[in-house]
């Protein structure tokens with residue numbers, strides 16, 4: 209997807225055909241019989257290659273929507289981002305973190321809520337960690353999980369860092385998804401929204417200093433059998449920057465990334481997806497490691513050369529409701545496509 213080879217397979221085939229013709233003529237000249245030798249990999253006839261390319265290009269088009277595309281309320285999602293960010297730094301163990309937990313739980317009143325709370329032992333001491341799970345049951349057997357971290361970076365706690373995009377938008381888009389799901393019976397899979405805690409490292413990122421909440425949750429869900437029921441798990445992270453571009457994460461599951469691309473195409477948002485490719489370490493990793501189909505939906509770089517990421521410049525003025533709309537609508541459409549599978 210990211211690499212443009214600069215020439216087509218049929219062009220190569222035609223060059224090869226010409227070369228073969230000359231080869232035959234030369235061999236005929238030396239009165240040696242020339243047999244048609246099948247060409248190993250580039251040997252697909254040009255017409256067949258065109259058909260294959262066309263089939264590839266239309267893959268998933270049979271899932272094209274026959275009813276209006278689902279959409280979020282982007283203004284409301286942006287207002288949630290503003291309210292969440294206004295709490296200030298929301299790092300693990302802080303008062304603001306507790307206030308935000310309360311804010312999320314208040315929002316989910318009446319929903320089926322579960323918490324995964326424990327104490328994390330870190331190089332900076334012990335911290336209470338709490339993942340908040342809202343469950344919206346469906347008729348189909350299986351779960352679509354959507355995760356997003358709500359706490360902010362710990363090492364930057366004294367810098368005035370508020371994590372509007374990194375922590376703010378992930379919390380807010382899940383609140384908006386909850387609004388979309390509340391009170392509507394689902395014919396498709398159950399949808400579980402998970403506000404994850406302790407995503408950030410407390411000192412410096414490593415496999416033991418990061419992803420405190422999801423490492424705990426993945427282990428718990430492995431033991432109680434939940435993991436086997438998860439059809440797809442998507443992580444929302446830093447999705448609100450102006451002119452957002454979602455990374456093609458090489459640690460994610462290819463078919464799920466493709467399905468998200470199809471969903472984006474249905475909304476005309478494809479130019480905001482997959483311009484760059486890299487392997488991202490995020491809340492999906494503990495689930496990837498256990499074989500769950502996962503996609504990290506993360507907007508990086510954040511600002512030119514990633515300048516706003518993990519700096520006190522991660523503030524509301526860098527964000528746009530349009531980006532929340534692009535990602536939010538795409539994920540709702542992805543849920544719809546998953547339900548149809």
Ligand SMILES: [Zn+2]
Pocket residue numbers: 361374408518
């Ligand atoms: Zn972060």
